[in-house]
Amino acid sequence: MKLGARIFKTGIAITLALYLASWIGLPAPIFAGIAAIFAIQPSIYRSFLIIIDQVQANIIGAVIATVFGLIFGPSPIMIGLTAVIVITIMLKLKIEHTISIALVTVIAILESAGDDFLMFALIRTSTVILGVLSSFIVNLVFLPPKYETKLIHNTVENTEEIMKWIRLSMRQSTEHSILKEDIEKLKEKMIKLDQTYLLYKEERSYFKKTTYVKSRKLVLFRQAIITANRALDTLKKLHRLENEIYHMPEEFQETLTEELDYLLYWHELILMRFVGKIKPHDDADEEGIRYKRLLTKSFLKNQQNTDDELIDYNMLNIMASAVEYREQLEHLETLITSFQTYHPKDCEIETEE
Template sequence: MKLGARILKTGIAIILALFLSQIFNLPSPVFAGIAAIFALQPTVYRSYLSIIEHVQGNLIGAATAVVFVMAFGNSHFIIGLAAVLVITLNLKLKLENTISLSLVTLIAIMETPGEDFIQFALIRFSTIMLGVVSAFIVNLVFLPPRYENKLYYKNTILSEEITKWIRLSTRHASEHQLLKADIEKMREGLIKLDQLYLMYREERDYFKNNKLAKSRKLVIYRQMINTTKKSLETLKRLHRYENEFNQMPIDFQDVLQHQLDCLINHHEQVMLKFAGKIRAEASYMEGEVCLNKKQLFDLFLAQKKDLAETNSQMLYHVMQLVSIIMEYGENVEHLDTLITSFQSYHKDDNNVSIEQKTEI
């Protein structure tokens, strides 16, 4: 079992929170450790937003606790009523993420009010905020996330898995039920890919040149994900219309197989181009000619008359298959154009490391 950066950072944040509590001689340092757990975020930017939100949320919890204790005491019923009010206020102010820690602050202050209650409340509030600050420091300094590498490699691995199945499907070598299960896994992989893209988009660059390169990379990665989605949609259509594909004329099957092989090779080499593994000006299919959209559509129209006479439902399904292949090709070409343009203007700004791959 591999320990991820998030796991290690959680441990470090707890250690730092407890250590700082000891240095400042704060009672009940356990609350600082709890706060550090709640406040740790996957990105530096989210950690910054988390501090702002938790200051507001904890102020609500602390202020509510002080008012209720001074006005009504600290019976179990009063604490529950105060908790309801804290949750309501957080929801009204759109601070849903801070509800848990606000309630911790509320209970920590209301549980054992002493003679110097206001001072006690300030100390508990400060202890919890120390944990929040500790989490931010750890997120900023230790093991900063590298979402670009994760995004590139998860996309690459997912694309390779999809293209492998496309090759098998066009050669009638895929196992129907196994492919169906893998398609579901790949669909879930695309959801994770979208989440990684959001994480990468939230990462902030503080230099103008880096911001320009980052904005163009965001466009490339968005198109990269869209292209992978189109390849998965192509695989889904091949799987769904497997019988119709097998009933098409052999010559037309060979055309579609050749076209998909061309698109797959192009897609693979575009990904390698982005990682700097091949030259930007390299041709993706030297010696082979792939059909353009018009040629592929003309060949489909040539089959239309025969298909319409034998099975109109089959014609409709074949039309969907040809359509998605054309869309896949358009997305690959657009991705190629974006990457070529990026490398022309930002030759030294591609930070993707190609030393290690990660799992889907």
């Protein structure tokens, strides 16, 4: 099990909230610690966006809890009823992500009746807000997330795993059920990769120069993910058409294997350029065009010699996947070349998480 930065930040935020509440002299500092748990966010930008909503939800919960406490008095039934009302208001205001903080405030105020209920409610509200602010400070200062590094690392890792399975699948060296399970895992990894991309996209740059560079990186990373998804689509077709490919003409099978071998080799070179390990190569273009022509000629030739329309359709299907994969690789290489040409100082990329 790997402990992420968010786990450590949660622990630091709880500790900070408890220490600050005790230092200020607030009673029941435990509520500050509880609030800190719910206020931790995965990125600095989200912390800026969320903190206003969290404070707003805290105030709404405090006002409603105070009113109900003054009118009906604190009791388990009133806590439950107040919680329902607060949740309804949060949903109406479309800030449902702050429901947890609001409910912490409600319980903190109504869990006990003090001599001066208004002052008691104010102190408890301040305690919860202190927990929220503690989390905000921790998000801002401690272990800021490196989503760019994580994005590149996961993109390369996922792509390499997909290419490994394509090579094995082309040579019919895979177990059908095992590959099916791994394809599902790869789908989940690609979904998580998209989420990491969105978190990286949310991060803000505060200088014009870095903003421009990041905008180009976003385009580059997006294309790298799209290309990996095209490779995954090719793998899924190879897996789904495993038996059908076996019955295709041998010449077409050999040509398809050569084409995909070249595309995987090309993709590997692009990935190495992507992380700045090698310089551009121009000698592979002619060879790539030759494989592309051979695959097209093989398809047309075997289509004329085959009477089975289903085989023709399957050949066209798998060839179309290879063609689309090639097009995405071409676009990715163009973007990398452009980026490395105009931003040579920003080409050094960390690939370790």
